Amino acid sequence: MNNDIEEVLFDQEQIHEAAVRLGQTITKDYAGRKPLVLSVLKGAYLWTADLVREIDLYVDLEFIKISSYHGGVTSSNEIQLVTDVQSDVAGRDVLILEDIVDTGQSLRFLKDLLKDRGANSVQVATFLDKKGGRKIEIDADYVGFDVRNEFVVGYGLDYAGLYRNLPYVGILKKDIYS
Numbered sequence: 661m662n663n664d665i666e667e668v669l670f671d672q673e674q675i676h677e678a679a680v681r682l683g684q685t686i687t688k689d690y691a692g693r694k695p696l697v698l699s700v701l702k703g704a705y706l707w708t709a710d711l712v713r714e715i716d717l718y719v720d721l722e723f724i725k726i727s728s729y730h731g732g733v734t735s736s737n738e739i740q741l742v743t744d745v746q747s748d749v750a751g752r753d754v755l756i757l758e759d760i761v762d763t764g765q766s767l768r769f770l771k772d773l774l775k776d777r778g779a780n781s782v783q784v785a786t787f788l789d790k791k792g793g794r795k796i797e798i799d800a801d802y803v804g805f806d807v808r809n810e811f812v813v814g815y816g817l818d819y820a821g822l823y824r825n826l827p828y829v830g831i832l833k834k835d836i837y838s
């Protein structure tokens with residue numbers, strides 16, 4: 661698996677530092693509130709596990725599963741709601757946890773859905789922000805790392821369903837998918 665990686669971008673130590681940094685900021689920003697943390701599956705499963713342990717607040721933890729890449733390296737541009745959130749978001753301060761914001765279309769879909777359902781506020785903490793990939797204008801509120809416009813895998817991010825269990829993030833060699 662490691663041989664398929666062109667370049668390691670963020671290692672375990674750097675990832676841990678990012679989770680601590682964002683966790684402390686979120687703890688301050690949400691002081692006195694009880695946010696509903698909404699983890700976006702599958703990609704955000706590790707980021708969620710690491711970040712929530714750095715947030716020193718009462719939180720509700722919920723999951724939603726959406727899909728648009730279907731294992732490929734480009735977005736289908738259609739967001740499929742695979743498994744919906746299992747609780748009412750009306751009136752809640754929702755903090756979305758994403759692994760990556762790339763074209764921005766998944767985040768747009770989620771923010772619209774939550775606002776339509778009456779969330780009081782909707783913010784986003786993304787592990788990676790690939791600003792060079794944007795097809796629509798949208799920004800995350802909390803960013804672990806900016807990442808250049810390359811297809812990356814590891815730490816939750818997949819190609820063909822694989823590499824999610826790599827403990828670091830790296831650029832996938834192009835000959836793997838071309």
Ligand SMILES: O=P(O)(O)OC[C@H]1O[C@H](OP(=O)(O)OP(=O)(O)O)[C@H](O)[C@@H]1O
Pocket residue numbers: 700701702703704726727728729730731735758759760761762763764765766767818
């Ligand atoms: O900004 P965008 O271009 O919309 O891309 C970001 C989304 O794409 C990936 O999900 P994917 O469809 O691969 O599902 P997965 O999390 O199950 O891998 C990723 O996990 C984000 O949710």
Ligand code: HPA
Pocket residue numbers: 729760762763810811812813817818819
């Ligand atoms: O670079 C990426 N890697 C894996 N999944 C993704 N989903 C959007 N962008 C990416």
Ligand SMILES: [Mg+2]
Pocket residue numbers: 703729730731817818819
């Ligand atoms: Mg994926």
